[in-house]
Structure formats: structure tokens, C-alpha cells
Amino acid sequence: MKAAPPARRVLATTAAVLLALAGLVACGSDDASSGWDATLTVDTSFVVKSLDPGVVYEPTGNVVVHALYDTLVTFDGADISKPVGDLAKSYQASDDAKTFTFTLRDDAVFSDGTPVTSADVVFSLNRLKNLKGSAATIVKNLTVTAPDEHTVVVTSSVADPNIPIMLTMPAASVLNSKVAKEHGGVDGENAATADKLSNYLNTTAAGSGPYVIESFDAASRIVLATNPKYWGTKPAFGRVVFQNMDIQNQKLTLSKVPTAEIALDLSGSSLDGLPTELQQTSSPSVYYQLRLDADPAISKATSNPKWVAALRAAMDYQGIADLFGPGGEPAAGIVPTAYAGALPASEAQKQDLAKAKQLLAESGVGDQSVKLLYPALTFGGVDLGTITAKVQSDAAKAGIKLELDPAPIASFLDQRKAGKVPMSFSPQQLNYPVAASQVSDLMPGGADAMKAGWTEERADPATVAAGKKVLATLDPADQVKALQDWQRLMREHSPYITLAYNSGVLVASPDLTGATYTAAGWTVDVADIGHS
Numbered sequence: 167m168k169a170a171p172p173a174r175r176v177l178a179t180t181a182a183v184l185l186a187l188a189g190l191v192a193c194g195s196d197d198a199s200s201g202w203d204a205t206l207t208v209d210t211s212f213v214v215k216s217l218d219p220g221v222v223y224e225p226t227g228n229v230v231v232h233a234l235y236d237t238l239v240t241f242d243g244a245d246i247s248k249p250v251g252d253l254a255k256s257y258q259a260s261d262d263a264k265t266f267t268f269t270l271r272d273d274a275v276f277s278d279g280t281p282v283t284s285a286d287v288v289f290s291l292n293r294l295k296n297l298k299g300s301a302a303t304i305v306k307n308l309t310v311t312a313p314d315e316h317t318v319v320v321t322s323s324v325a326d327p328n329i330p331i332m333l334t335m336p337a338a339s340v341l342n343s344k345v346a347k348e349h350g351g352v353d354g355e356n357a358a359t360a361d362k363l364s365n366y367l368n369t370t371a372a373g374s375g376p377y378v379i380e381s382f383d384a385a386s387r388i389v390l391a392t393n394p395k396y397w398g399t400k401p402a403f404g405r406v407v408f409q410n411m412d413i414q415n416q417k418l419t420l421s422k423v424p425t426a427e428i429a430l431d432l433s434g435s436s437l438d439g440l441p442t443e444l445q446q447t448s449s450p451s452v453y454y455q456l457r458l459d460a461d462p463a464i465s466k467a468t469s470n471p472k473w474v475a476a477l478r479a480a481m482d483y484q485g486i487a488d489l490f491g492p493g494g495e496p497a498a499g500i501v502p503t504a505y506a507g508a509l510p511a512s513e514a515q516k517q518d519l520a521k522a523k524q525l526l527a528e529s530g531v532g533d534q535s536v537k538l539l540y541p542a543l544t545f546g547g548v549d550l551g552t553i554t555a556k557v558q559s560d561a562a563k564a565g566i567k568l569e570l571d572p573a574p575i576a577s578f579l580d581q582r583k584a585g586k587v588p589m590s591f592s593p594q595q596l597n598y599p600v601a602a603s604q605v606s607d608l609m610p611g612g613a614d615a616m617k618a619g620w621t622e623e624r625a626d627p628a629t630v631a632a633g634k635k636v637l638a639t640l641d642p643a644d645q646v647k648a649l650q651d652w653q654r655l656m657r658e659h660s661p662y663i664t665l666a667y668n669s670g671v672l673v674a675s676p677d678l679t680g681a682t683y684t685a686a687g688w689t690v691d692v693a694d695i696g697h698s
Contacts, residue, residue, distance in 0.1 A: 235339030235373035284312035289343035296357035301337035434547030461619030465588035476525035493669030499653030507649035522564035
């Protein structure tokens with residue numbers, strides 16, 4: 167298929183055009199053409215370890231890496247319905263959804279001026295796969311070859327029409343393979359132990375994107391400068407400064423209505439009282455979920471289907487959604503409404519305390535107390551302790567006893583990973599903007615399901631079959647229907663209780679254009695932002 171140019175290569179001339187396009191972001195043409203060299207400030211609470219695309223996974227890292235590197239394909243602003251060309255000017259998919267052929271554009275160059283070739287793509291994707299980090303899951307089934315220097319063939323061992331969407335992710339960024347190898351980069355099967363490139367990539371980007379690294383401090387400040395060799399349209403802002411700032415200070419700063427500044431972490435009640443002239447864009451892309459262990463050896467309560475059903479019926483879904491403010495929605499299924507495959511709002515779950523009490527009595531568990539582990543932090547503008555306290559209160563109304571167990575984020579993650587936690591709560595986001603990606607992770611045999619003790623033997627056969635149907639369905643429209651059918655069964659039979667959706671929100675000063683929140687996986691494309 168022929169891909170359209172990505173948004174960050176296209177210029178819009180007036181704010182009116184931006185409003186008319188309602189979501190297609192662009193830079194102001196006057197600023198870009200005149201070389202206007204102002205600074206854009208990005209306020210965000212840092213979650214970043216590295217600027218190496220091969221290991222990047224955290225939210226802040228994804229925003230920055232997306233500005234430093236190009237991928238084969240990308241998304242057109244906030245439109246995540248289909249990928250468009252980036253380094254690839256076009257691509258074709260085989261009928262069996264296993265082979266994808268990308269034709270590279272011939273004008274793209276890296277920041278040192280050398281051309282981007284298919285060899286660089288092969289190196290980058292093989293390195294990502296063989297580093298075996300968290301982000302490697304998007305390429306674990308892929309083999310990448312280069313028939314010539316302008317053609318890349320990506321072959322999947324399993325049929326998956328969403329491979330191009332996976333390749334939009336910052337982790338799939340294309341590195342200058344020559345520079346990477348000179349500084350310890352390895353793409354072979356030994357990359358996980360032999361590669362020494364990450365430290366170099368924290369100070370010097372080896373990419374072809376609109377920005378390069380000026381400085382990197384994972385604790386306080388990341389500064390980007392325009393790439394003088396950038397092959398596309400020059401960004402409007404000559405520098406982008408990321409400031410590590412908590413939510414309270416983000417709100418205080420934006421309340422003063424600054425110029426050329428955005429905040430990435432304000433949502434829920436933290437949006438209350440902000441000046442009306444500030445811009446806000448959002449998308450309901452986060453879901454909040456309870457995970458219960460299905461192994462009787464871990465918990466007699468959480469492994470009891472009727473006890474789980476009782477807890478599910480006890481939840482006040484609308485009340486939980488209200489904790490997030492205007493961006494909150496009671497959950498209908500697992501998939502947030504930002505993505506294709508979400509269940510309609512008319513199917514939102516509702517509290518039924520009479521049913522909860524009856525199911526609890528039928529479970530035979532009695533008044534056994536269960537610990538609810540959660541990360542002690544604020545996420546999406548809401549203290550997670552506030553949400554778990556609401557869950558505890560709702561459960562108590564049905565006679566279910568929960569004991570709150572807050573933990574620092576590192577301890578929370580370690581405990582969840584160990585797979586011996588009876589019950590836990592956390593916000594969740596898609597690894598990439600295809601809701602079907604959640605099926606392989608949450609179904610028996612998936613990484614998350616196995617940590618919850620949910621084996622195929624313990625699962626409802628119809629639910630297992632529905633999950634397999636989603637993964638086997640190649641037509642996008644049919645897959646959406648299959649995904650909705652799967653969620654309805656998961657809502658009844660799985661060890662997951664999805665409580666609410668919340669919108670990610672981007673708040674911007676009124677002088678900016680193209681400052682748009684995206685559910686694509688990198689929150690905002692800073693190269694798209696212009697100055698009015």
C-alpha cells in the first residue's frame with residue numbers, strides 16, 4: 167500500500183487549518199522557514215532510564231526517542247487508525263499477513279549525513295530483538311532481511327496484520343549501524359551480553375530524526391537541539407527542554423500561562439482551576455485493573471470463581487471513574503475507548519450489591535481477608551491509594567474484606583513479577599496501539615496471565631477459544647468484533663477486573679499549534695509543535 171507523508175513532514179499555514187483538520191498536527195510554516203530558534207519546554211515527571219531505542223520502554227524515554235529517531239512507518243499526528251510512511255515511502259503486505267515489504271525513501275540521512283539504507287534497518291531490528299529487553303516483544307516473531315539497499319522484508323512466524331503498527335514504536339527506531347558498531351553496538355544473538363552501545367546513545371543520538379541530544383540527565387533535565395542534517399521539514403523549535411517536574415509544580419507553572427510550554431502529566435482533579443486559555447487535548451488510553459491470582463496455592467479466595475464474581479459485582483464503576491474527573495469512564499471491557507475494539511459505553515459495568523452478597527455466600531470463602539497490593543504513587547493525576555480505598559469500601563459493602571498493601575513502585579513490580587501476589591491493582595497501557603496485543607499477554611500462556619496463575623486448565627474453554635480467534639483473525643474489522651466478543655467473556659470468567667478508563671491529557675500554552683496528545687505510544691510529537 168502507498169503510505170501518505172507523516173504529519174511532522176507537512177506544514178500548515180494557519181491555526182484555522184489546524185482546527186479544521188481536528189487532530190492532524192503540524193508546525194507553523196512561517197516559523198519553520200525562517201529558522202526561528204526558540205525553546206519549547208516540556209514539563210513531565212520523568213520515567214526514563216535510557217535513550218537507547220533498543221531498551222527504551224518508559225513513557226519519558228518514548229517521547230524523547232521518537233524525536234531523535236525515525237522508524238519505517240509512523241502515525242499522522244493523533245490519528246492511530248493506520249500507519250503512514252516515515253523512512254519507508256511505501257509498504258506491501260502479503261495476503262497471509264506474514265510478509266511485509268518496505269521500500270525506503272532515497273533522501274533520508276542520519277545526523278552525520280550518511281544515507282539511511284536497508285542494512286541499518288536490519289541491524290536495528292535485529293539488535294532490538296536480541297537485546298531481549300522489555301520492548302523486544304514487538305519483534306520477537308520477526309525476521310528482517312534486505313534484498314537491496316532500499317528494500318526491507320519483514321517476515322513474521324505468525325500471521326499478524328498489525329506488524330506495521332508495531333514498527334511505529336520508538337523501540338523500532340532505525341540506528342546508523344556504522345556508528346553503532348563503532349561504539350559497541352551488536353545485533354547478533356549475543357547482543358544481550360555483548361552490546362555496549364547504550365551509554366553512547368545517552369549522549370549522542372545515532373538517528374535520522376528531527377532532533378539530536380544536547381544533554382541528558384535522567385534525574386532532572388533532557389535537552390534536545392535540531393538536527394542540522396535533518397532530511398525532513400525543520401521543526402519550529404530549535405531546542406526542546408524536558409524538565410523533571412512533579413504534578414503540583416506542573417500545575418503551578420501552567421497556571422501562570424507561560425509561553426512555549428506543555429505539561430504531560432496533568433489529568434483528573436489536577437486539571438481543576440487551570441486558566442481557560444490553556445489548550446487541552448486528551449484520549450482515553452489508560453485502563454485501571456485488578457489482577458487476582460487463579461492459583462489455589464496462592465489464595466483460596468482469589469482462585470474461587472464465585473468470590474471473584476462477587477468482587478466484580480461489588481464495584482461501583484461509575485464512582486471509581488468519577489475519581490478521575492471529566493476524563494474518567496466506567497469500564498465496559500479491557501480495551502480503553504481510544505482504541506478500535508473497545509466495547510460501547512452502553513455496556514459499561516454496573517454495581518450490583520445484592521448479586522455480590524449472594525455470590526460471596528455461594529463461594530464458601532466466608533470472611534477471609536485478602537491483601538490488595540498497589541504502587542504507592544500518583545498516576546494520571548490521581549493518588550492510586552484513593553482508588554484502592556474506594557475498591558476496599560465497595561467490597562466491604564458486599565461483605566468482602568480487603569487489606570490495602572501499598573508498596574514503592576520498584577517493590578510493587580518485583581512482587582508482581584514473582585507471581586505470588588493474591589491481588590494487585592495498577593494502571594495499564596497498551597504496548598502499542600493495537601488492542602489485540604492485550605490478548606496474547608492476558609490469556610492463559612501469556613506473560614501476565616502466567617504471573618496470575620491463570621493456566622489454560624484453570625480457564626473457561628470458551629474464553630480461551632475466543633482469545634485464540636482474535637489472534638487468528640486477519641481482517642481488521644472481523645478482528646475488532648472478535649476482540650469485543652473476547653472481552654465480554656473475559657468480563658465474566660477471567661481473573662481481571664477492569665474498573666475504569668482515564669484520559670491521558672496534554673496541557674499547552676495558548677501560543678502553540680500542533681500540541682496534541684496521542685495514544686500512539688509517545689504521548690506527543692514535539693517536532694509537530696509550532697508557534698502561533
